[in-house]
Amino acid sequence: MSEAKVASYGSWVSPISADLVVGGGVKLSQVTLLGGHLYWVESRPEEAGRCVLMRRTREGRIEDITPDPFSVRSRVHEYGGGAYLVGEEFVVFSNDSDQRLYRQEFGGEPVALTPEGPYRYADGVLDATRGRVISICEDHSEGLAEPVNSIVSVDLNSGQVSTLETGYDFYASPRIGPSDSQLAWLCWNHPNMPWDGTELRISEFDNEGGLEGPELVAGGAEESIFQPLWSPGGVLYFVSDRTGWWNLYRKTGRDIEPLLEMDAEFGLPQWVFGMSTYACPSENRLVCAFTMNGEWQLGLLDSNGLHKIKIPHTQVSSVSGVGSEIAFLGGSPSQSGAVTLYHTDTDTWESVRSSGCTDVPEGYFSLPEPIWFPTQKGRKAHGFFYVPQNPCYRAESDEKPPLLVLSHGGPTGATSSEFSLNIQYWTSRGFAVLDVNYGGSTGFGKPYRARLDGQWGVVDVDDCANGAKYLVDAERVDGRKLAIKGGSAGGFTTLAVLTFRDLFCAGASYYGISDLEALANETHKFESRYTDRLVGRLPEDLNIYRTRSPIHHVEALSVPVIFFQGSEDRVVPPNQAERMLGALSEKGIPVAYVLFEGEQHGFRRAENMKRALEAELYFYSKVLGFELVEPIAPVHIVNYR
Numbered sequence: 001m002s003e004a005k006v007a008s009y010g011s012w013v014s015p016i017s018a019d020l021v022v023g024g025g026v027k028l029s030q031v032t033l034l035g036g037h038l039y040w041v042e043s044r045p046e047e048a049g050r051c052v053l054m055r056r057t058r059e060g061r062i063e064d065i066t067p068d069p070f071s072v073r074s075r076v077h078e079y080g081g082g083a084y085l086v087g088e089e090f091v092v093f094s095n096d097s098d099q100r101l102y103r104q105e106f107g108g109e110p111v112a113l114t115p116e117g118p119y120r121y122a123d124g125v126l127d128a129t130r131g132r133v134i135s136i137c138e139d140h141s142e143g144l145a146e147p148v149n150s151i152v153s154v155d156l157n158s159g160q161v162s163t164l165e166t167g168y169d170f171y172a173s174p175r176i177g178p179s180d181s182q183l184a185w186l187c188w189n190h191p192n193m194p195w196d197g198t199e200l201r202i203s204e205f206d207n208e209g210g211l212e213g214p215e216l217v218a219g220g221a222e223e224s225i226f227q228p229l230w231s232p233g234g235v236l237y238f239v240s241d242r243t244g245w246w247n248l249y250r251k252t253g254r255d256i257e258p259l260l261e262m263d264a265e266f267g268l269p270q271w272v273f274g275m276s277t278y279a280c281p282s283e284n285r286l287v288c289a290f291t292m293n294g295e296w297q298l299g300l301l302d303s304n305g306l307h308k309i310k311i312p313h314t315q316v317s318s319v320s321g322v323g324s325e326i327a328f329l330g331g332s333p334s335q336s337g338a339v340t341l342y343h344t345d346t347d348t349w350e351s352v353r354s355s356g357c358t359d360v361p362e363g364y365f366s367l368p369e370p371i372w373f374p375t376q377k378g379r380k381a382h383g384f385f386y387v388p389q390n391p392c393y394r395a396e397s398d399e400k401p402p403l404l405v406l407s408h409g410g411p412t413g414a415t416s417s418e419f420s421l422n423i424q425y426w427t428s429r430g431f432a433v434l435d436v437n438y439g440g441s442t443g444f445g446k447p448y449r450a451r452l453d454g455q456w457g458v459v460d461v462d463d464c465a466n467g468a469k470y471l472v473d474a475e476r477v478d479g480r481k482l483a484i485k486g487g488s489a490g491g492f493t494t495l496a497v498l499t500f501r502d503l504f505c506a507g508a509s510y511y512g513i514s515d516l517e518a519l520a521n522e523t524h525k526f527e528s529r530y531t532d533r534l535v536g537r538l539p540e541d542l543n544i545y546r547t548r549s550p551i552h553h554v555e556a557l558s559v560p561v562i563f564f565q566g567s568e569d570r571v572v573p574p575n576q577a578e579r580m581l582g583a584l585s586e587k588g589i590p591v592a593y594v595l596f597e598g599e600q601h602g603f604r605r606a607e608n609m610k611r612a613l614e615a616e617l618y619f620y621s622k623v624l625g626f627e628l629v630e631p632i633a634p635v636h637i638v639n640y641r
Contacts, residue, residue, distance in 0.1 A: 004394040009401040009430030009478075012393040012628035016361050018610040021421045025356035028337055030274050031327045032320040034086050038352060039065075040318075040339050041072050041083065047447060049604025053084055053093060056339075056352055060227040070110055070581055071096035074122035074273065076138045076149075077170075077526040078571055081272025085133065089587070092133055092156075093119050098571065100152060105624060112160045114182070116381045118142070118589065121154070123172060123273040129180040130209050131156050136171050136273065146525045153186060153209065164211050165203075169197065169411065170194070170526070176492050177230045181205055184217070184228040184236055191529035191537075194332055195412055195449070197221040200228055200238055217251055218242075226267035227276060233283045235572070239267040244446040247532040248278065248288065248301070261305055264290045268317070269412045272342065281321035281344075289316035291443045294382055298328065300344070311341065311349055314420040323450035331355075331418035333367050356421055363391040366427035368417040368435070370441070373470035375439070379451075381463040382437040382444065384417050385471065388430045399477035400629030402624055403471060403557050405504075407464050407486030408492040411452060411534070414441045425613060438463035456534035457548035465501045481624050486617070487513060488572060488601065493610045495550040495580070499557045506623045508616050510564045510602055511572045514551040514580045517542065524570055551576075554583040560590035560623040562635070564612050581638075590640040592619055 027043040036058035041052045051072045053065040073096035074080035084093035087187040090105045092113065099120040102110040114121065116281040125136035130153075137152040150166035151174050160257035165171065168187035172194065175184045181204060188198040199219040202210040218240055219225040226239040226246060236251040237259075248259040266288055278288035286301040287369055289310075294314040298309045313330035315337065320327045334358035342349040368384035375381045388401045393400070404426055406417045413620040415435045423433050437443070439459040440452025452458050463486060472479035474592050479580030485505045491512015498507045513519050520531045520538055536544045546552045561584060563577040577593065586589040594615055596608040603609050622627045622640060 004392055006396060007393050007430075008626050009395050009399060010426065010481075010621065010624065011629060012388075013629050014364065014425070014428035016364060016421060016425050018425070018613040020360070022606045022609040024497050025336060027422060028329055028339055028353065028355045029272075029318065030082070030573060031320050031329055031331070031339055032086055032277075033217070033320045033322045033327045035088060038339070039084075039086055039087075039091075040329075040353065042355075043073075043604065045604060045606035045609055046367070048606075051083070051096065053091060053355070055229070056506060061520045062353065065091060065106070066093065066104065066110065069097075069292070070102070072205075073338045076121060076136055078271065078372050078524045079526070080122060080138075084275030085124045085126055087126050092124060092126075092206055098346060101135070101159075103156065103292075112156060113156070114161060114369070115159060119161075121152075123155075123174065125174055125176050127153065127176055127180060127209075134174050134176065134183065136174065137163075146528070151183075163195065165214070172198075173228055175228050175230060177236075178232055178234050181439040184213060184230070186219075186228065191532035192221065193527075193530055194226075194535070195224050195241075198225045199222055200627045202236065203509070205245055206422065211475040218249070218256055224267070227242070229278070229279070229280060231280045237278075237280065239285065239464075241278070241446050243266065244489055246427065248286070252327035260284070260301060261443065261468050263305075265443050265445070266290045271405070271410070271413070272449060275317070276319050277317065281322035281323055281326065285308070287319060287321045287344075288328045289319050290511065294384070294437060294443055296355075298326075298330075298342070309343065310347075311340075313340070315416045331416075333417045334362070334365065334419055336419045336421065337598045356419075356534040361391075364428045365419070365424055366387060366433075370417070371467075371470075372468050375466040377460070379439070379561045381439060381467065382441070383467050384415065384435045384437075385476075386423055386427045386433040387476075388432055390426050390428045390430065394429065397479070400475065401432040402481035402483065402620075402626075403432045403434060403468060403477035404582045405464050405468055405482070405484040405497075406433060406483060407438070407460065407497075408436070408441070409486065409488040409489035411438075411460055411489040411493070412449065412458060413441060413442050413489075414443045417439055422613070423467055429617070432471070434463050434467050434471060435604065436467050453533055454536065457492070457496050458533070461496045461500060464497050465503050466492060468503060483507060483620060483624065486510065488512065491572075492516075492550075495549065495557075495561070498559055498561060499553050500551040504559060506560045506562075506620060508562045508564070508619070509577065509580075511564070511566060511569055512577070513572055514549065514576045516549045518576065519572065520545070522573060527571070551579055551583065554580070554587060555586075558589060560596070560617040560637070560640075562592040562616060564594050564615075565596070566595045566601065566603065567595055569601045570600065571601040585638050588639050590623060592635050593635045594635060597636060 019452040055420040074083040074094040104110040118140040250259040315331040326342040366386040366389035485508035487510035
């Protein structure tokens with residue numbers, strides 16, 4: 001290889017193009033093993049984000065199940081998930097465009113099952129004994145103060161929909177026992193989110209297929225229950241955070257028995273339906289994923305304890321298992337997420353379908369360095385740090401790289417060390433990247449998660465700023481070239497950091513929140529009371545909402561910002577970005593706005609994802625002051641000279 005060229009950080013030419021980032025990957029979700037076949041959903045940017053149900057047959061053939069133009073996606077809670085269920089000879093799925101349930105015999109065409117109407121369905125399970133599907137239903141009929149959620153049955157022949165359980169604000173995870181005689185489910189009410197407090201209930205079916213008096217098994221206003229699951233023999237398992245960690249439990253008679261008490265998380269925040277961190281491939285044995293210090297592991301749990309499985313993955317989710325086969329989504333610092341099959345009898349694993357493919361040599365890839373850094377109140381916060389990496393370039397010895405801080409969404413969520421071409425896009429061009437798990441993130445126990453209670457816009461802002469300061473003080477990055485970006489709730493943190501901390505030079509907000517009061521008043525049902533715990537109650541705490549909202553303090557924001565927004569975003573409407581745009585424009589701050597028609601909360605079309613990535617790079621090149629060699633279509637920057 002020829003000697004590396006000397007060029008300023010940020011201006012390096014990289015083979016990791018925006019086309020490669022967008023076109024080289026699909027989003028994978030909801031892995032299911034059944035009858036020797038392996039199923040999953042993949043969202044394809046090159047098909048405008050269409051979600052396709054896939055199957056690998058027991059003979060090893062990979063095939064599409066749902067034909068174009070059908071898209072397997074639910075919009076219950078707006079975020080969806082749990083969009084399909086599989087029987088022996090057919091599949092039932094929610095179709096994105098009309099939110100109706102469709103039944104499709106294998107080898108046949110989808111046929112509408114539920115009638116047209118303002119209804120959405122998710123998280124369905126098959127009740128084979130009664131020839132029906134039991135599902136979550138969300139009613140968006142006109143005249144309702146807010147959508148009504150319930151558990152319903154859908155007849156597999158007539159499509160008749162009958163209500164089984166209603167009265168709570170939210171329902172999730174209906175699961176039928178192996179004898180088809182009992183149903184378990186989760187439910188909760190405003191203002192809780194599912195990671196705050198949920199109830200696990202069970203009921204016997206009556207002779208007509210309805211539910212008899214429900215029984216409370218576990219949970220409450222301050223205990224979060226996750227993923228109820230019946231064993232083949234009829235034992236009910238679930239995850240609870242009653243000790244401060246999401247650990248595994250089971251119901252034995254009228255007692256609740258902990259399976260394993262660990263300072264580890266076996267659960268996740270239920271942003272979408274159908275999430276799974278464990279499975280019961282056989283009686284008295286569980287396969288389970290758990291995370292410690294930001295790294296996920298996989299293990300087998302039986303009467304002899306937990307046996308860790310040696311796999312190269314540091315991110316594990318969507319676990320399913322039958323017999324000796326375990327399927328999951330697995331990723332690592334050197335491999336993007338993939339549908340993975342592990343064979344317990346031979347202790348081997350295989351990657352079935354990767355979410356990303358690239359021919360770029362490994363020399364261009366930066367590996368994550370886990371770091372803990374000091375923050376307010378004597379605490380420490382977590383993040384993954386990536387150094388610039390490109391074998392063809394180097395900077396002058398006295399030059400430090402610009403830093404791009406990433407603030408994840410949620411805010412109840414987490415980032416991981418899984419390989420991301422999106423991050424490598426920046427590091428291969430000479431940026432350092434810090435991906436922050438600020439206080440409030442999951443995976444570090446309930447006390448860490450609770451740091452954000454009443455402190456959204458404070459703790460997250462402090463942690464992102466202190467992470468950058470830590471790297472500046474360590475002389476690993478250039479303190480004069482600090483940028484921050486985030487999407488949704490991460491966009492709020494980004495804007496708050498830029499407004500209330502005099503540290504960063506630029507930022508990018510992807511469908512970010514600028515007005516907490518407007519968010520609470522205008523967002524969808526699922527999150528309409530989310531800010532009660534994170535900020536305070538309205539109208540009593542209106543002053544706190546306005547104190548922490550960047551839109552009310554534009555006079556304090558004096559650095560360039562670029563905004564990206566979908567025109568049909570129901571979670572964070574476009575007016576949140578447009579009000580900031582107008583205020584910054586009037587103030588004379590360089591600002592740019594890219595609106596994508598037809599996009600919702602998160603971009604799914606390949607051309608829009610590409611445009612956003614390149615526009616962000618172009619914006620930084622102008623406001624941080626480095627030259628771009630590669631041709632990129634310019635973006636209009638108001639007030640830029």
